[in-house]
Amino acid sequence: MEKLKLNREKGREATKQDPVGLFLKQLEQNTKLADIKPSKTDLSYLSPEQRAESLWATFQNLKGLISGRKKGDETRFNLTVSILKKLYEDEETQAVYLKANQEHLQEIDSINGDYEKYQALDRQIKEARAAFDASAKNMFTKRGEGADEVDILIFETNQRQLEITRRQLEELISEKPELGGLVEYETLRNYSAQLRKENFIWSPSRRKLLEEIEMAALSGKPILLSGESGTGKTRLVEQASLVLTGRINNETPGKDVRFQDLIAKPKISVDGATYYEYKEIGEAVTGKDTTLERQPQHDGRIVADDEFNLLPTTEQTERLARIATWTPGKRVRMPVTNEEVTIAPNFLYCAMVNLASERYDRKKIPPEVLRKFAKADVDYPEQTSSGPEIYEMMLAALMYENGRVRAAKEELEPFYEYREEARSVKKDGETVKRTVRVRELKNQKQEGTKTIPAGGFLWRLAGVINELNKSFS
Structure with a gap:
């Protein structure tokens, strides 16, 4: 038993020290894979560091193919194995990879x-x-x-x-x-x-907004989401719908559709009888597709009604006059169909508006209509030194599934100035004085007699987008 435990410990240690080497040894146990020769592709144009990065990325990719997380045909799989073997057999590449892996392990241990x-x-x-x-x-x-x-x-x-x-x-x-x-x-x-x-x-600010919408939904009132175009109002309603109902929400076609056309439209059956087909709001309220159905097919939906403040004031008033009274479980007579129904338990109306400004010409929502809403303000993601969400989102968009970003570090990273300070720190339960290295984020730096923007291109672009967002907010 002790021997088995010792062997397991050795195996785990070998996996940590050289996961690629161990992986290739395991592949060699398969006769078919053992016969795959290292690729003859000339990779000498890459530096040892670049080859080491490619080695690790190819290793991650191959693990995904074997586990089934990624799809690929046999030819592609064999090519990936041959390139991995080619990279690993190069002594310079292997040395750089093993050194980087050792540094990573030391960092984790610390x-x-x-x-x-x-x-x-x-x-x-x-x-x-x-x-x-x-x-x-x-x-x-x-x-x-x-x-x-x-x-x-x-x-x-x-x-x-x-x-x-x-x-x-x-x-x-x-x-x-x-x-x-x-x-x-x-x-x-x-x-x-x-x-x-x-x-x-789902950055912290987007998750916080989702929780605010969930809280507002519990009030029993319709919800009004206010924010600039591109802040994610529609996506937040979609996610809130999945969380609260387990269903995709309905979305209205736009500002040119009358309220009654969002409830139902008449149809003629094969035998010539007239019935009604419920539309976006009607289907969400009743849980039914048509008036031919005697019982609801589901427990209702959330409705997303975009560009609410592009509607004429009379249309805004008419919609809320009805919808604000449609509380779950209440018996009502539906407009258009005249059918008596019970409001579905999961029905919720969410209106979305872009704020009126020089950029947008919007109709003012009457105060009596505003009072009927629970409200959620949706702002752009933040871009601050403690919460650089725009920068993080763009960096994540550039990142491959294996965690790599194919761009020069100096084009991506923020710029910091470092200095040393004497600080009091806790050590073994006692307060001691230590000299620590402190860094400070800088958005500008001196270059000769000039003051220029600091940080890589991506960091500066995030700042520009943030300022642009502020100008519209």
Whole structure:
């Protein structure tokens, strides 16, 4: 038993020290893969560092092909194996890769306890988010009947736990700056995966807005989302719909459609009888496709009504006069069809508006209509030294699935000035004086007698986009 345990430890250590070498040894156990020769492709034009990066990226790609996460034919697979063998057999490439891997292991070891704390807190945040969403969904579906005290307590507890865990993670990273780089890298990889999967990035500000919409949805009122074009209002409603109802929301066609046409339109059946087909709002309210259906087919939907303040004031008033009274579980007679129905438990109306400005000509929403809404303001992602979301989003968009960014570092990174300071720090329970290296983010720097913008192109572009966003806000 002890021998088996020792062998496992040796295997784990070998995997850590040289994962590519061990992987290739495992491939050699397959006769077919062992017969694949190293590629004859001339890679000498790449520096040893570039070849080492390509070695690691090819290794990650091959693992994805073997696991089934990535699709590829046999020819492509064999080509990838041959290139990996070619790169690994080069002594310079192997030396650079092994040195970089050793430095990475030393970095992990130096922050090992803190990194484990980070991983635990990260898991807790994900669990707390899931619990918050689940309790919000539970409360949302009970709007018609009224949530009891237990539901409210569970929701508030989950909300509080999410806030506490986020604060603990922020404190850990602020106290352990050496951990920050690794956390930032994992955050970027996570953003990159989200972008590929969902075409959206759930940065802290976007997640906070989603939670605000979930909270507003519990009020029982229609929701008004206000913000500039491109802030993500439509995408936030889509995600809120999936979280709260498990269904895709309905979306109205636009400003030129009358309210009655969003309820239902007449149709003629094969036997000549007239019936009504429910449209975007009507289907969401009733859970039915047509008046021929005797029972609802689902529990209702969320409706996204964009460009609400492009509608004439009379149309705005008419819509809200009806919709504000359509609370879940209430019996009403539907306009157009004259059918008596029960408002579906998951029905919610979300109007979206771009704010009136020189850029947009919008109709003013009457105060009596505004009072009927729960409101959520949707702003652009932030770009600050502590929360550079625009920069992170763009960097994540450039990142490949294997975590690489094919661009020169100096074109990407912010610019910092470093200085040394004497500070009091805790060590073994005692306060001691230490000289620490402090960095300060700079957006400008001196070059001779000139003051020029500092940082790589991507960092400066994020700042420009942020200023552009501010001019429209």
